[in-house]
Amino acid sequence: DQQVKQNSPSLSVQEGRISILNCDYTNSMFDYFLWYKKYPAEGPTFLISISSIKDKNEDGRFTVFLNKSAKHLSLHIVPSQPGDSAVYFCAASVHNDMRFGAGTRLTVKP
Amino acid sequence: DTAVSQTPKYLVTQMGNDKSIKCEQNLGHDTMYWYKQDSKKFLKIMFSYNNKELIINETVPNRFSPKSPDKAHLNLHINSLELGDSAVYFCASSHVGQENTGELFFGEGSRLTVL
Numbered sequence: 001d002q003q004v005k006q007n008s009p010s011l012s013v014q015e016g017r018i019s020i021l022n023c024d025y026t027n028s029m030f031d032y033f034l035w036y037k038k039y040p041a042e043g044p045t046f047l048i049s050i051s052s053i054k055d056k057n058e059d060g061r062f063t064v065f066l067n068k069s070a071k072h073l074s075l076h077i078v079p080s081q082p083g084d085s086a087v088y089f090c091a092a093s094v095h096n097d098m099r100f101g102a103g104t105r106l107t108v109k110p
Numbered sequence: 111d112t113a114v115s116q117t118p119k120y121l122v123t124q125m126g127n128d129k130s131i132k133c134e135q136n137l138g139h140d141t142m143y144w145y146k147q148d149s150k151k152f153l154k155i156m157f158s159y160n161n162k163e164l165i166i167n168e169t170v171p172n173r174f175s176p177k178s179p180d181k182a183h184l185n186l187h188i189n190s191l192e193l194g195d196s197a198v199y200f201c202a203s204s205h206v207g208q209e210n211t212g213e214l215f216f217g218e219g220s221r222l223t224v225l
Binding site for chain 2: 002032034036041042043044045046049087089091093096097098099100102103
């Protein structure tokens with residue numbers, strides 16, 4: 001029972017363009033949503049988060065949008081850089097219980 | 111000076127053996143977790159401990175037994191290993207408070223291969 005879904009296993013964009021990674025969830029009780037970035041042979045590292053009471057959070061090149069009615073969130077990276085190439089995991093949490101999507105592999109081409 | 115460290119990083123063993131993976135965090139966090147990343151790359155929560163007490167125990171076979179001797183350590187012991195146990199196991203920690211989202215800090219992962 002996947003409560004957090006990332007339907008695109010991979011995404012390829014050109015350097016300097018926008019990367020948009022999408023995520024859907026099913027549990028309306030989730031109160032925080034997070035994005036993690038993972039390089040090979042490393043653990044995931046926290047990137048950005050958003051509370052369920054907000055619809056947008058921005059941190060430099062990274063912006064997360066939350067649409068609660070659609071149970072959908074997205075991560076925008078602009079401009080994309082080759083160093084952004086990694087697997088991005090969407091996560092959602094409630095009461096210390098954090099659930100992850102399957103990840104989207106982003107490749108940013110120079 | 112790794113924040114969340116887990117050992118071993120790689121583990122190859124035969125079916126039926128018993129093995130342990132150790133995890134330590136030096137962040138002063140009160141909650142620790144074990145996640146399993148299977149062949150489909152899903153990160154699935156297995157256990158969560160808060161102040162040495164088990165708070166999340168997902169549907170995991172009884173062969174998996176977590177042990178938390180103190181707040182800074184959460185070890186995972188697996189009995190009678192099966193082929194399907196092959197995966198990357200991630201330890202993580204967090205501190206949940208009013209001023210943070212309880213984001214997880216992950217170790218580098220322990221790749222277990224059961225032959």
